[in-house]
Structure formats: C-alpha cells, structure tokens
Amino acid sequence: MADIKIQNLTYTYPEKKEKSLNNINLEIFPGEFVLVVGGSGSGKSSLIRSIAGLAPNFYGGKSTGNINIKNKNLKKIDRRDLVQTLGIVFQNPESQLVMTDTEQEIAFGLENIEMPEKIIKRRIMEVTSALSLSNFKNSFITQLSGGQKQKVALASVLAMQPDILLLDEPTSQLDPIAGEEILTMVRRLNEENGTTVVLVEQKLERCFHFADRILIMENGEIIKDSKDISEIGKWSAEKNKSYIPPLSQLFAKAGYDHIPLTVKEGRNLINREKNNVYNKEEKRKTCESRKRKLKPASKENPILSIKNMWFNYKTKEEILKNINLEIEKGSFTVIMGENGGGKTTLLKTISGLLKPTKGKVEIQGKNTKKLQVEEIAKEIGYLSQNPKDYLFLPTVREEIQFTLDNLQIENRENIDKILEQLEIKKFADLNPRDLSTGERQRVALSTVLASNPKMLLLDEPTRGLDYDLKEKLGKILKELQKQGTAILMVAHDVEFAAEYADEVVLLYEGSIIEKGNKQDLLTKSTFYSPQISRLFSDYEDGIVTVQQGLEALSKYNQEVKHEII
Amino acid sequence: MKYLYSEKNNFIYKLNTSTVVFFIFTLFLLSLIFTHPIYLGTLFIITTLMIITSGNWLEWKGYLRLSIPIVIMIILVNSIFVKTGSNVIYQGPTLPFIGRLRITLEALAYGGAMGLRLIIIISLFCLYTYTVQPDKFMKLFSRFSSKIIFIVILSIRLFPLLIEDYKRIIEVQKTRGVKINKGKWIDKIKNALPIISVLLLSSLERSFEQAESMYARGYGSGKRSIYQKDIKRRRDYIITISTIIGLASGLCIFTAGQGSYSYYPKLSNPSLLDYRLYSILVITMILPAILNWGWKKWPILKSKI
Numbered sequence: 024m025a026d027i028k029i030q031n032l033t034y035t036y037p038e039k040k041e042k043s044l045n046n047i048n049l050e051i052f053p054g055e056f057v058l059v060v061g062g063s064g065s066g067k068s069s070l071i072r073s074i075a076g077l078a079p080n081f082y083g084g085k086s087t088g089n090i091n092i093k094n095k096n097l098k099k100i101d102r103r104d105l106v107q108t109l110g111i112v113f114q115n116p117e118s119q120l121v122m123t124d125t126e127q128e129i130a131f132g133l134e135n136i137e138m139p140e141k142i143i144k145r146r147i148m149e150v151t152s153a154l155s156l157s158n159f160k161n162s163f164i165t166q167l168s169g170g171q172k173q174k175v176a177l178a179s180v181l182a183m184q185p186d187i188l189l190l191d192e193p194t195s196q197l198d199p200i201a202g203e204e205i206l207t208m209v210r211r212l213n214e215e216n217g218t219t220v221v222l223v224e225q226k227l228e229r230c231f232h233f234a235d236r237i238l239i240m241e242n243g244e245i246i247k248d249s250k251d252i253s254e255i256g257k258w259s260a261e262k263n264k265s266y267i268p269p270l271s272q273l274f275a276k277a278g279y280d281h282i283p284l285t286v287k288e289g290r291n292l293i294n295r296e297k298n299n300v301y302n303k304e305e306k307r308k309t310c311e312s313r314k315r316k317l318k319p320a321s322k323e324n325p326i327l328s329i330k331n332m333w334f335n336y337k338t339k340e341e342i343l344k345n346i347n348l349e350i351e352k353g354s355f356t357v358i359m360g361e362n363g364g365g366k367t368t369l370l371k372t373i374s375g376l377l378k379p380t381k382g383k384v385e386i387q388g389k390n391t392k393k394l395q396v397e398e399i400a401k402e403i404g405y406l407s408q409n410p411k412d413y414l415f416l417p418t419v420r421e422e423i424q425f426t427l428d429n430l431q432i433e434n435r436e437n438i439d440k441i442l443e444q445l446e447i448k449k450f451a452d453l454n455p456r457d458l459s460t461g462e463r464q465r466v467a468l469s470t471v472l473a474s475n476p477k478m479l480l481l482d483e484p485t486r487g488l489d490y491d492l493k494e495k496l497g498k499i500l501k502e503l504q505k506q507g508t509a510i511l512m513v514a515h516d517v518e519f520a521a522e523y524a525d526e527v528v529l530l531y532e533g534s535i536i537e538k539g540n541k542q543d544l545l546t547k548s549t550f551y552s553p554q555i556s557r558l559f560s561d562y563e564d565g566i567v568t569v570q571q572g573l574e575a576l577s578k579y580n581q582e583v584k585h586e587i588i
Numbered sequence: 589m590k591y592l593y594s595e596k597n598n599f600i601y602k603l604n605t606s607t608v609v610f611f612i613f614t615l616f617l618l619s620l621i622f623t624h625p626i627y628l629g630t631l632f633i634i635t636t637l638m639i640i641t642s643g644n645w646l647e648w649k650g651y652l653r654l655s656i657p658i659v660i661m662i663i664l665v666n667s668i669f670v671k672t673g674s675n676v677i678y679q680g681p682t683l684p685f686i687g688r689l690r691i692t693l694e695a696l697a698y699g700g701a702m703g704l705r706l707i708i709i710i711s712l713f714c715l716y717t718y719t720v721q722p723d724k725f726m727k728l729f730s731r732f733s734s735k736i737i738f739i740v741i742l743s744i745r746l747f748p749l750l751i752e753d754y755k756r757i758i759e760v761q762k763t764r765g766v767k768i769n770k771g772k773w774i775d776k777i778k779n780a781l782p783i784i785s786v787l788l789l790s791s792l793e794r795s796f797e798q799a800e801s802m803y804a805r806g807y808g809s810g811k812r813s814i815y816q817k818d819i820k821r822r823r824d825y826i827i828t829i830s831t832i833i834g835l836a837s838g839l840c841i842f843t844a845g846q847g848s849y850s851y852y853p854k855l856s857n858p859s860l861l862d863y864r865l866y867s868i869l870v871i872t873m874i875l876p877a878i879l880n881w882g883w884k885k886w887p888i889l890k891s892k893i
Contacts, residue, residue: 103806123722139813
C-alpha cells in the first residue's frame with residue numbers, strides 16, 4: 024500500500040494561466056526517502072503543497088486528479104487526521120513560528136487538534152530531547168539562531184507524530200553547519216523511525232547520498248524518477264543539467280560508469296583506477312603551473328584600503344579587530360569564516376553604514392569617516408542578504424530609476440544595459456515582487472549596479488539559490504570583474520568561492536587570520552575546501568574548480584583506458 | 589531585539605503566573621481607590637519592596653528616571669493652576685492666562701499625592717513587564733476568547749521581527765541613496781515612504797506564510813485545548829489567599845471611607861483610623877517579600893512551600 028498515491032494531478036494557482044503541476048502520477052511507499060530536484064519554478068513546492076492539502080485548500084486555484092494518502096482520498100480526510108498523518112516544514116524558519124517560546128510553539132499544533140494537556144506534555148518532552156532542544160525549552164523564539172528556529176519548526180511538526188514528513192527546502196536559509204544538522208535529523212527519522220520523507224532541497228551534495236529515490240521536475244512535470252544514481256548522473260551529464268551534486272557531475276562528465284556521491288566514494292574510485300600514477304614530484308609541478316596562471320593583482324591605487332580598523336557597538340565587545348585589507352580594481356575576493364565572526368559588519372563598515380571606532384577605511388584614497396552613505400553608494404554597491412528589502416515599486420525599471428534619482432545620476436542609458444546584462448529585460452515592466460527568488464535577487468543587484476559602482480559588496484548572495492542560478496550569478500560577477508569592478512563577497516558557500524573567486528580572506532573572531540589566493544587557501548583546509556579539492560588532495564594540489572577537476576579526471580580516465588588497451 | 593522578561597532565580601519568579609498577576613492587579617486596584625497619603629505611601633513602599641525582592645532594581649531605576657520629571661510636572665502644574673486651598677505658601681505677580689500666582693499647601697500636597705500614585709502605577713507596570721512572561725499571561729485568558737488572545741500573542745511575537753526588518757530596510761535603502769532624517773518634514777515623510785512600503789509588503793508576505801504554517805498544523809480545525817505548563821504549588825495558594833485577605837481589608841478601608849483624604853479646602857488630619865485593618869493590609873501584601881527573604885535564609889522552606 025502506497026503512503027502517497029497521485030493520479031493525473033494538475034494544479035493551477037489562482038490568477039495564473041499556466042499550470043504549476045501538469046499530469047503528475049506518483050506513488051511513494053512507506054519508509055521511502057524521496058528527494059525532489061528541479062530548478063526554480065519547476066513545481067517542486069507546488070507538489071509538496073498539493074500533497075499536504077494546502078493547494079488548493081489554502082491557496083485556492085484549480086486542481087484536478089486524485090491524491091490518496093494511505094489509501095484514503097485526500098479530499099475526504101478530516102483536517103485533524105491529516106495533520107497527524109502528514110507534517111510539513113517550510114523554507115523560512117522565521118515565518119512559520121507563531122508563538123513566543125519554544126515549548127508553546129511545539130504545543131501549538133497539538134492544542135489545535137485538542138490534545139489533552141497530559142499528552143501535550145509528553146510529546147514536548149519526547150521531541151525536545153530527540154531534537155536536542157531540551158536546553159531551549161523556555162527560550163524565546165527571537166533569541167534562537169536560524170538553525171535552532173528551524174529545529175523548533177521541525178519539532179512542532181514531529182510532535183503531531185506524522186508518518187509522512189514533507190520538507191520544502193528546509194535548509195535554504197541556514198548556514199551550512201545548521202543545515203547539515205537538520206538534514207541529519209531528517210535522515211535519522213527516516214532510518215530509525217521509518218518516517219516517509221519527501222524532501223525538496225537545493226544543496227544536493229548534502230542529501231543526495233541518503234535519498235532512496237530521486238524525482239526530477241521541470242515545468243510542472245516529473246521528467247525523471249529513478250532509484251539508480253548512476254543512471255541519473257549519466258542522464259544529467261548527457262542533457263547538461265545540474266541535477267546532481269558537483270562531485271557526481273564531475274565523474275558523469277568525465278565519462279565514468281559508476282557515479283560516486285561522496286568524496287570518500289570518489290577517492291576510492293580514483294584510487295582503484297589510477298594506482299598512483301603520479302609521484303610527489305609531479306604533484307608539486309602541477310600545483311606550480313596552476314598558480315602561475317593567476318595574474319598578479321596591481322597594487323597601485325587600490326579601490327579600497329582599510330588600515331588598522333577596529334569596530335565595536337556601544338559598550339559591547341569588539342566585533343572587528345585591527346583589520347588591514349586592500350582591494351584592487353578587477354579583483355574577486357571572498358570573505359569566509361564562522362557565524363558571528365564579523366563578516367557582515369566588515370561589509371557594513373566599508374559601505375559606510377557603520378563607522379569604524381578606530382583606524383580608517385579609505386575609498387580611492389578618501390577617508391569614509393566624513394562621507395555620507397549615499398556618497399559612498401556611488402562608488403560602492405552593496406547587496407544585502409535579503410533582496411526583498413530593496414523592492415517596493417511597481418516595476419523593475421522603476422526600481423533602477425529610483426536608485427539613479429536618489430543618487431542624482433542623470434545618465435539613463437545604463438538601465439537597459441544592466442537589464443540585458445542581468446537577463447531581466449523581459450521583466451522590466453513586471454512587479455519585482457512577483458518574480459522568483461533568483462530573479463528578485465538579480466533585480467536587487469540591478470538597482471545596485473545602476474550607479475556603475477567601482478566595487479561591489481555582496482552579503483551571502485548564493486543563499487537559497489540552486490546550482491543553475493548560482494552559475495548564472497557567478498558568470499554575471501565574472502563579467503563585472505572583467506569590466507574592472509572589484510568584487511568583495513561574504514559567503515559560506517565554499518564551492519562557489521572555489522569556482523569563481525580569486526582571493527580568499529579568512530575572518531575569525533573579528534580578525535583577518537589569512538588572506539591569499541584560493542588555490543593556496545582552499546586546498547590546505549579540511550573544512551574550508553570544496554569537494555573537488557578534497558577529492559584530489561592525495562594526488563594533486565591546487566585543484567579547486569570543476570574544470571580543473573574535469574581535466575584531471577579525464578586525464579586519469581584516458582591513462583587507465585590506455586593501460587587497459 | 590530581546591524581550592524584557594527574563595527569568596531570575598528568586599521567589600517571585602517561582603510563583604505561578606496567575607498568582608503574580610493577581611498580586612500586581614490588587615496593588616494596582618488599591619492604588620486607584622486610595623487617595624490617603626499614608627495609604628499611597630504604604631503602597632509605594634510595598635511596590636518598591638516587591639521590585640527589589642524580584643531583583644529588578646536596576647530596571648526600575650530606568651523607569652524612575654523617566655517618571656520623576658513627569659511627577660514634578662504634575663506637582664508644578666497642579667499648584668500653579670489650582671488656587672483653592674487655604675494655606676497660601678506663596679503669592680506672586682499676575683501672569684497672563686493664569687491670573688495671579690497663588691500657590692497653596694493643599695494644591696502642592698494634592699499634586700504630590702497624585703504624582704505618588706502615578707509612580708506606583710508606573711512601578712507596577714515595570715514589575716509586571718519584568719516578572720510576567722507575555723505568553724503565559726495571555727494564556728490565562730485564552731479560555732474566554734482564544735482568537736483575540738491569539739492575535740495578541742502573534743503581534744507580540746511579530747513586533748521584534750518588525751523592528752529587525754525596519755533596521756535592515758533602512759540600511760539597504762540608505763545604500764540606495766535614500767536620505768533618512770534629512771530635509772524638511774515633508775522630505776522626511778517622502779523619504780520614509782520606501783521604507784514603510786517595503787516593511788508593509790514584507791510583513792504581508794510573512795503573515796501569509798505564517799497563516800500557511802498555522803493551517804498546516806491544524807489551526808482553525810475546531811475546538812482547541814490549552815496547554816499550560818505552569819504548576820501551582822503550596823506557595824501559590826498561600827500568596828493568593830493572603831492577597832485576597834489584603835484586598836478585602838483594602839476594600840473594607842475604602843468602604844469605611846478611611847482610604848480617602850480631603851486635600852481641599854484645608855488638609856484634614858492624616859492620622860489613621862483603623863490600625864488593625866492597616867496592619868492586615870501591610871502584612872498580607874509584603875508576604876511575598878518576607879517569603880523570599882525566608883526562602884534565602886532557610887533553604888528548607890523551598891521544599892516545604
């Protein structure tokens with residue numbers, strides 16, 4: 024008996040013409056861990072919402088076809104029974120919590136279905152200890168971190184003891200460590216309690232290896248449904264789609280038959296096939312040659328120069344300590360480091376939103392101490408974490424004009440050029456708030472680029488983006504860099520930094536502990552190194568991008584084939 | 589942003605929310621019905637004692653700093669504008685609008701008493717803010733109307749989020765060249781528009797998401813149960829009963845007319861009329877402070893009550 028059985032499901036949101044789900048047929052069996060993959064707007068969330076009965080019951084719109092949950096038609100299931108069979112966790116931890124403290128939040132769902140107080144108490148005890156939230160039982164929700172909030176959201180759903188758990192990108196707003204923790208918990212629930220899991224997730228490298236089955240969606244349809252990872256890998260490589268993690272993609276593109284999912288598997292594979300063809304001498308050589316490819320940055324007239332800068336909020340401890348940093352024209356630098364290490368604060372001191380308590384920040388030789396934020400804005404663009412904070416006007420074009428008006432820039436020729444460059448010209452007359460996450464971000468970026476800044480500051484721009492959108496963003500940034508814009512970005516995303524940046528700055532407890540080119544910094548680290556370089560760490564140094572990996576792999580593959588022949 | 593409430597380790601915080609709320613409400617009611625300076629003074633001392641006992645002395649100082657200037661204003665305005673009263677302390681020149689300046693002892697005393705009442709009420713508000721968890725307070729009333737209470741709880745939860753959003757949006761819009769707090773008032777309003785618009789749009793989107801999460805957890809599917817984790821201990825019964833006795837004695841004093849005091853035209857004799865009722869009131873209302881002291885001195889008391 025299938026837990027979820029969908030027949031000919033088609034769904035259209037209210038006031039929309041195109042179907043968000045088109046003729047879906049699907050059976051999910053008890054205890055299965057199903058990963059749903061697809062680009063933005065492919066219908067992943069709509070599928071989850073339909074299974075949960077939210078579309079059309081909550082969203083409205085038109086739905087045809089049939090959904091059976093545990094052999095019972097969804098339409099005929101009483102809502103109270105449904106919420107105890109099936110739980111859903113959403114993307115944003117902030118906007119799915121409604122009470123003031125953890126315990127009350129967990130009790131909320133149980134109160135709604137009129138559970139007696141005694142059972143509520145027991146369920147709270149159970150879920151808080153299972154999700155290690157016991158110490159935060161009495162904490163106010165606002166005082167919790169993003170990861171803890173998402174744990175509370177998960178706990179409040181699990182308290183209803185559902186057999187099926189639906190998760191709609193639960194880690195997209197979290198930092199990598201918190202995201203990992205949530206996914207590990209979900210995996211444990213699936214393995215130890217037999218909970219059926221349907222997970223929509225962008226960061227495939229974190230969850231691909233524990234899914235039993237992968238569904239790939241495009242344009243509201245399921246275009247691939249398979250349990251065989253290698254098959255999906257090859258299919259994905261053939262069609263040039265990024266529906267598998269970068270590591271698997273690498274092997275698929277290099278033409279391997281067996282597609283590994285983890286670094287460990289990948290290393291075993293190389294090890295088996297290669298038999299250590301390279302010796303240490305050669306390893307060093309390849310490393311040197313890769314480094315030489317990087318052109319040395321010009322040290323004359325840096326755009327940004329920070330000298331002995333300290334920052335602390337009034338009466339609080341120091342957040343930035345003795346920062347010295349120079350950023351040249353046309354450079355691409357990523358700042359990495361733990362949460363609360365001062366990364367965002369550093370960007371804010373550069374953009375003038377915060378003034379240093381000691382030391383100075385100079386932009387093209389001018390001290391920012393006496394400059395207003397809007398004066399700095401002409402030279403330095405700042406894109407914050409949340410693109411929504413920018414958007415309020417009825418059209419995309421007006422948003423860009425708004426920035427130009429404010430900064431008193433007369434030249435309007437730039438608008439169309441930016442719209443084209445960011446591939447948002449077709450949305451120019453649409454409301455930016457109606458666009459998808461990636462599109463909204465590009466609109467926010469366009470408002471920042473309008474003033475033609477010499478330097479661009481970006482705070483976690485890859486958060487919540489899928490591989491395709493990340494690639495798009497990466498290419499745009501590379502293009503800007505080519506035009507001479509200096510790019511300084513804060514990111515947790517090691518893979519993105521490895522692929523696109525040139526230099527890396529490590530910030531720890533408010534101090535810069537290292538700065539250097541990515542080849543040096545990202546290959547020598549255990550945690551701050553991309554999967555690709557961890558894969559090759561025994562054989563070659565300095566491999567950080569997919570292209571470099573691909574070259575190396577193809578080379579090994581050919582050698583192996585050569586030896587066999 | 590943080591909530592003001594944070595649990596401290598003393599007797600007051602180990603009481604059930606309903607007990608603390610009832611106690612504070614009783615003090616509030618008594619401060620409204622009494623006009624007698626001695627009773628008001630006594631209530632002030634009791635409130636101060638409670639604030640110190642609950643460990644909120646530092647927080648209270650902030651409240652006092654704000655309220656003392658208001659109290660001084662009340663005394664000044666009352667003594668300048670109210671000219672009744674027979675004991676003239678100062679007689680000055682004729683001023684426009686006011687007429688002849690005539691300050692009487694009665695008007696001064698009346699202003700002082702009203703100021704004292706205001707300080708008591710502000711202090712009680714401070715005590716409430718720091719000792720009562722907002723969720724728990726709301727839950728006390730959810731038996732009557734769960735929907736309204738829920739809206740209030742949600743607003744309390746959303747408020748800090750809104751403040752955070754506001755701060756963030758201001759920063760972002762500044763980097764887009766929006767000049768906040770600059771120019772004439774009309775410019776200020778114009779410049780605030782983008783910020784308010786973004787705030788409104790984002791809040792609407794968030795409320796929609798919250799509603800979805802509530803719906804997915806069965807909200808509105810019928811009758812709700814109420815989970816209250818607070819347990820009642822012996823100490824709650826002791827304090828509740830003693831507060832009831834205190835309230836009763838206060839009402840007796842009031843109905844007997846002893847709680848009021850006539851300031852005009854001449855200050856009447858402020859001597860107490862019934863020492864027995866007064867002592868009952870004082871003892872019952874300082875009981876929490878006494879128990880807190882006893883609790884610290886003899887830890888055994890903790891397990892007994």
